[in-house]
Amino acid sequence: MPLMASSILTQMSKRSLDTGEKFAADRERQLKLKGQPAISKKGHRIFTFANIGQVDDVEQVLANDAEGIGLFRSEFLYLGRSTPPTEEEQYKAYAKVASLMAGKLVIIRTIDIGADKKVDYFDLPAEENPALGLRALRLCLRRPEIFKTQLRAIFRAATRGNIAIMLPMVTRMNYRRLTSAVSQC
Secondary structure, eight states, X not given: OOOOTTXXXXXXXXXXXXXXXXXXXXXXXXXXXXXXXXEXXXXXXXXXXXXXSSGGGHHHHHHTTOSEEEEEEGGGGTTTXXXXXXXXXXXXXXXXXXXXXTTSEEEEEOOOOBXXXXXXXXXXXXXXXXXXXXXXXXXXXXXXXXXXXXXXXXXXXXXXXXXXXXXXXXXXXXXXXXXXXXXXX
16 A cells, blocks of 8 residues: 555554555655765765756755756746747746756756647647657747747846756757857847
């Protein structure tokens, strides 16, 4: 029987008792390690980074001792809306995450709409294989106003913390156009 933190069991079997005791011992050991760096048995430092999709996720990141955010899925700021988020809306989200992370690295992936994540206002064509089609950086280069807005918001938020940018779906063909787009922000 799986045990939950709020479970009350009576007439427990030996197996349930053993499971509960193991759970309690593991939890106690984890609490003693909280706030300490992760070190492998061979003495190697292990860095842990979390993935987030929204600002509210940062609370869990910090509660679980992550050393930074390895992937902020910025496309979630675009979902469930009838228009793209403004530069100011994006700036506030990125700046809040950067501030809450207090100098820890935050890697923001630029918008990766398409394939499994769609929004009506992008008016994307149906594709036989959307994962290889118009999405991510390819979409950003087709819609530079949206890409530039996002980049300006990220650049502004970078003054609030340690922010890096991840560009999804980069290929040699679009690299030159990307450089041009970034230089015009």
